[in-house]
Amino acid sequence: MVVKYNPQQIEPKWQQRWAQDQIYATREDNPRPKWYEMTMFPYTSGNLHIGHWYAMAPSDVHARFKRMQGYNVLHPMGFDAFGLPAENAAISHGIHPFIWTMQNIENMRRQLKSMGTIYDWNREVTTCLPEYYKWTQWFFLKLHEAGLAYRAKSAVNWCPRCQTVLANEQVVEGGFCERCGTPVIRKDLEQWFFRITSYAEELLDMSKIDWPERVKMMQRNWIGKSEGIEISFGIDYQNIAEKEIRVFTTRPDTIFGATFLVLAPEHPLVLSLTTPEHREEVEEYILRARRQTEIERLSTEREKSGVFIGAYVQNKLNGERVPLWIADYVLLTYGTGAVMGVPAHDERDFDFAKRFGLPIRLVIAPPGWSGDELSQAYVEPGIMANSGQFDGLPSNVGKEAIADFMENQGYGKRTTSYRLRDWLISRQRYWGAPIPMIYCDHCGIVPVPECDLPVFLPPDAEFKPSGESPLKYCPSFVNTTCPRCEAKAQRETDTMDTFMCSSWYFLRYTSPGYHQGPFDPEKLKYWLPVDQYTGGAEHAVMHLLYSRFFIKALRDMGIVDFDEPFIRLFNQGTIVVQRQKMSKSRGNVITPDEYVADLGADAVRAYLMFIGPWDQGGEWDDSGIIGISRWLNRVWNLVLRGQETTFPEHSADPGATKELPRFTHKTIKKTTSDMERFRFNTQLSALMEFTNYLTKVLEARAVDQSYWHEARDCLLLLLAPTAPHLAEELWIRTGHPYSIHQSSWPEWDEELTLEEQITLVVQIDGKVRDKVVVPASITEAEAQQLVLSRDRVKSFLKDKEVTKTIFAPKKLVNLVTK
RNA sequence: GCCGAGGUGGCGGAAUAGGUAGACGCGACGGACUUAAAAUCCGUUGAACCUCAAGUUCAUGCGGGUUCGAGCCCCGCCCUCGGCACCA
Structure with a gap:
């Protein structure tokens, strides 16, 4: 008997070991080609639900795959930490938004770590920290300098419940607030705008990006x-x-x-x-x-x-x-x-x-x-x-x-x-990056000098139940002196739309500790643009459009030297519960934690990939997860039983000795191409079929020892991105050096994948009437002759005359009769 | 209303240079092991007809068409999901 598969024991063990050895720490002096693969960072709502995992686990698998393929992979993670829910928590529960947010982050970081991801935590980015929002403010000043930020009075969308204005993009379904569903009203207000319309024409040019047609179309429609x-x-x-x-x-x-x-x-x-x-x-x-x-x-x-x-x-x-x-x-x-x-x-x-x-x-x-x-x-x-x-x-x-x-x-x-309008970025809220502007009676609107950044959020602001902006009533914040004439002056009390923070976070990941600027230019040059971005399509005309605008504006200011932030984009679908999107406010949140505790992170990762095509999403239904868990168990038992089995030096069964390498190489080929196309569900089916086949091979013990080893090692390597803990444990137990995650993705030999024999289908008038196993190289003449000699075929052709024969090589023969 | 994606077993889903429809998994049924249960393993599983077997017919939302052959291509509908919705 072999030891039992126990994910609860091996998963934390390997997570600790990998963290301790920093095997996922990413460096720029690596000679391999770089690969920057990101998934959209989460909002700090407090708990990651199964929908978050659905976005993050497969993207981690893909990043791991690229890593094994020989790339120097940057796959970072951070937190989109400003926003209204934190402030609402302050109003209703008396907890400061900073505390609320940081507690949430702590929990979410724990959850993310339990997933077994390759995130390099040294590069974590959190948008609500002064070391980050300092640079958000700096970018505001740069846009202002370039004439792309301006203040204007106009009729704007106002949410009476959130007590703040909204961008056009945040008004949904014919006039409701995207966040709280309250009907939006019009209000005349002086607000800050970004001149995204100056880039309307260039934003329509999508020739440099490889994105889903759907998202490109949504952006085109939006720009109108x-x-x-x-x-x-x-x-x-x-x-x-x-x-x-x-x-x-x-x-x-x-x-x-x-x-x-x-x-x-x-x-x-x-x-x-x-x-x-x-x-x-x-x-x-x-x-x-x-x-x-x-x-x-x-x-x-x-x-x-x-x-x-x-x-x-x-x-x-x-x-x-x-x-x-x-x-x-x-x-x-x-x-x-x-x-x-x-x-x-x-x-x-x-x-x-x-x-x-x-x-x-x-x-x-x-x-x-x-x-x-x-x-x-x-x-x-x-x-x-x-x-x-x-x-x-x-x-x-x-x-x-x-x-x-x-x-x-x-x-x-x-x-x-x-149709596109300028991007309204002012928000009458506390929990956002303060807009670094000062109003002076003599000098007018004066930017805060760069050396005075950041404009800190005052920790002592008071959160009123009315929901009015706390900054407006915070004298220590409002009252200041004019940087130009030193007279008494007032600060701008509006903060920035949080989409401003997410318009550049992918730049910060390259050098989150950098103090002389928003990023280290050398590191930026090495990593950017992002090679592969993944995330939900709900951001098609917000985050994704804003980020494109942002990069084009920075390029024109000479701050970056590329045109598009995200070269490739893949949209995963949405996991729904009773046909509704999962959210805290709907109270239909499914957390992964119990599943992880019960069956292990590897099973949850694999199950999310297995339920269907990744871009399709679907209804959450946990009834199939047991199948994944059983399969991982079968892999475990298979590999360890293989250790206790003696295979012959030279097998007496030439059939099996041929078939095993063929199956192995076909599986490598299938798995590789599915990985490349994010077809995780069929990739896993292929691995399951391979497992089922290996189980039969093991029972028969009919192959050479060395063939068995090659096949088994392939299985583990192909499984490593999906089930990183299980694969590592079995890799070590089969006597390999640590770590499987520093090993290479297997390559296939096309010659070895070719079948020698095929099943030739025999149709008569388009209906399948017979099947015959033949050499793959059979010619039309040979096939015809063979087929006509079959008793079954003869009985069907009685009283009939064949007028035409169709031959599809390696597939079928169709006899057409009169 | 307009644009896009999609309708395949009891369920999630496979299969596209047009060539064995239903891979893989769940569930269900039967069996092995067990005092018993769980777990595990083995087998069966689209529907109908047929006593068994052998076999036949029908089946990829609906109705037509092209083709030796259609889940896949063409024409006309229906439904679901996503986006846009007085943008002149």
Whole structure:
């Protein structure tokens, strides 16, 4: 009898040993090629759940695989430690956010260590520590210097519950706060923005990154590029200085169908253009529009609303007078905040015109149009009509012709509009990196000098139940002196969006202890960009877009010399419980700890990889984990029983002696290619099949000792990334030198994987009727002859005539009859 | 509404230059071991017909099509998940 597999005993033992020997400490003076593989760092919520492990364990396996393949691998871990939950804990439980966060980190670090990962803890990064946020602030100053950070007043998304503004990206499902689900309202506030829109065009260029199509598409949609033209409509009122209103459109070919013009209610020209008899109605409408929540305003089900303001503008192409309306379906923040209403060829304008009885004039004829009135807007291309000299042109030709004409006449100019808005980074909260700016009555807005960084968070701030920003009411923080004139001045009390912290953490991992800058330039040069990034797709338009912007901005400032932060990206799917995402607030959190205590970390790691394709995620169901545990037990018993078994020096069974190396090399090949493609589930099936086969070999004892050793060693090496503890223990017990994790990934010999015999399938009229084992090299003629001589085949061909024979080499013969 | 991904046994899922559908695992059933149970090991397991065997037929969301041959390709639907959603 062999000793029992006992993960509870061997796992902590090896974890200690590896930590003590620092075998996962990463150095830059390693001659191997570098490989920087990261997974998104976790928010410090307190406990890692099975969803976190689903993200982290397979990425650790992949990093280990690259390591065994001969790369110098950096696979670091850190903590995204600023954010609202810490502050909410302070308000409701009276515990300081710093204490709350650091306690959580301690627990999470313990959990991460129990997973058996190769994280180099010397490189841990925690965003809420002054040594980190000092540099977050430094980057803010750099962006400010470069003109990419600015302060502006605008209508922003405000969450009344969180008492803070939100970025557009943080408003979900038609107007709710991403974090707490409260309906978001509009508020006019002075806020700090980053000019991400300056990079809109370059962010659309994804030629240098190897990312999932899905994420690239989400980013493209979010940036929302559209090419069109800004068209000037004339204003002729003596008491108004403005002489034009510009609208943005992608359909200049429809301009002859413009029967009205609509401004956003907040458009700056609205009040001056409103005639006295419409003033009251217009002012009321504007007020109502402003009071609406985002949900109401964004609802597409709602009937169109709007009011006529009494003024007219002139369509310069046909000289027509066009009435001017305001309506909340026009957004101030997109294009010019004004649109021409072409009801015949735009669904929204059609609804609007129907509602208010405005004329609908067809200018693009649908194919086969009989002259009937339209029952809905016709938005497809067609032949132009009612369009003066452009009549008869196909609309896509007319589009360019009209645009050219307008540019020549000075009526318009081609432009590009983006849906993307600048990134709002101010948060009216305590637990974030303070924005390093000072307000001086004499000098205006003054940046904190670099030498005064960091601007520390005051430990004595008071957390009010109302949820208002504690910094605002903390005199020791607010009151300061102007760095320029030394007069009394006030600090900015807003802190930065935590996405700012995560936009550069992958730079800090290279040199977390560095004091002269955010990173050691030499080390950065060695490691960056990140070769492989893994994480959830929920960050597609937030973290992943912000980080790309950040790196491009730093590149233009000369701080880094590459264009993209993450060369390859892989999105794992989401683990759900009763079809819902796992989260503390939903109370459906499954922790890995009990499973680890019960079956071992190796079993949990492997099970998460086995449940399905990694990018698919799925419902959490632990009923299959026992299968993984049994398999690891079988591996254990197999290897140790092999130690007690005497194999012949020269086996008498040539079949088995051939088959074992073939099976071994086929398994290496399959496992390697699956690893490369993150196909962990099929990789494990292959290892299980290999185990099952080796069990039979062991029972028969029909192979040479040396063949057995080679096969067994391969199994352990292939298993090492997935089940690092078990593999190490068995590696040592089979007499190998420590450590398996410093051994090389096995390579296969293509020659050895080739089958000598195959099963030839015999089909008659496409149906499988017979199977015959033949040499793999069989020719068509040989196969045909062999097949026709089979009794089974003969009986099926009775009374039939073969008209055609299909031969697929190494696969099948299909006899087609009349 | 638009864009993307996906619908395969009781369950998770395999299988794509179109070539044996259901690998691997769970569960279930039967057996061995055990005083018994657990654990472990061995066998069976898509459905229907057939007394057994041999065998036949049907089966990859639905309906058509292409092909010697379709889970895979084409056309038209249905459903699930993810994203966007008055962006002019």
